[in-house]
Amino acid sequence: MKHEPTDAEIYLTKLAFFLCRKSVYKAFADRLPLEGGEHVLDFGCGMGTVAYYTAKKLPCGHLTCLDISLRWLNVCRKTLRRYSNINYLLWESPVLEKECFDVVYCHFALHDIPDRDLEVVIPVLAESLRPGGVLAFREPLNETGKLSLVKRLVEQSKLFLKDSRITDIPLMGNVLESLYIKQ
Ligand SMILES: C[S@@+](CC[C@H](N)C(=O)[O-])C[C@H]1O[C@@H](n2cnc3c(N)ncnc32)[C@H](O)[C@@H]1O
Secondary structure (H helix, E strand, O other): OOOOOOHHHHHHHHHHHHHHHHHHHHHHHHOOOOOOOOEEEEEOOOOOOOHHHHHHHOOOOEEEEEEOOHHHHHHHHHHOOOOOOEEEEEOOOOOOOOOOEEEEEEEOOHHHOOHHHHHHHHHHHHHOEEEEEEEEEEEEOOOHHHHHHHHHHHHHOOEEEEEEEEEEEOOOEEEEEEEEEEO
């Protein structure tokens, strides 16, 4: 379901970014397996909180920032205005080129997506990864039903768990971070 953020949501997200940028968003970007030349997808990029740090790690690579909301994408463009290694994609229909990304990550994006849409989204994300590519996500731990569905769909898409951790992060509580590899 499409949802455009209100001015208040944008303001609060900017405030959270200002207050917790290193402990929350940079910490996640730092754990992505990046060497600098990868092609990376930020699925549900929002205002570009994680992308702000990922883009810096890709001096010879490329980052695609994707969101269902045009308004968030426009805010994201402003956050990342100093970078040239980025393109912006509005997710209108679930189509991505196959095997074009080395890393796909979702930061607090999957738990908001209705189950029937997730059943389409996760296979499309898995297909967009090259063999050996990585899918990483970080989602709230209290969304147990949603997390079970995400894990099932990821495993059905022939991705294999490489690493998983639970962390307690400021403003957000306990979160599950998982990293899967495509064989
Ligand atoms: C809670 S925000 C997280 C934004 C950002 N990843 C962060 O952590 O700051 C969730 C984002 O997912 C986007 N989103 C929700 N459903 C989506 C879908 N089906 N496809 C792409 N983006 C979606 C929303 O528009 C929103 O920007």
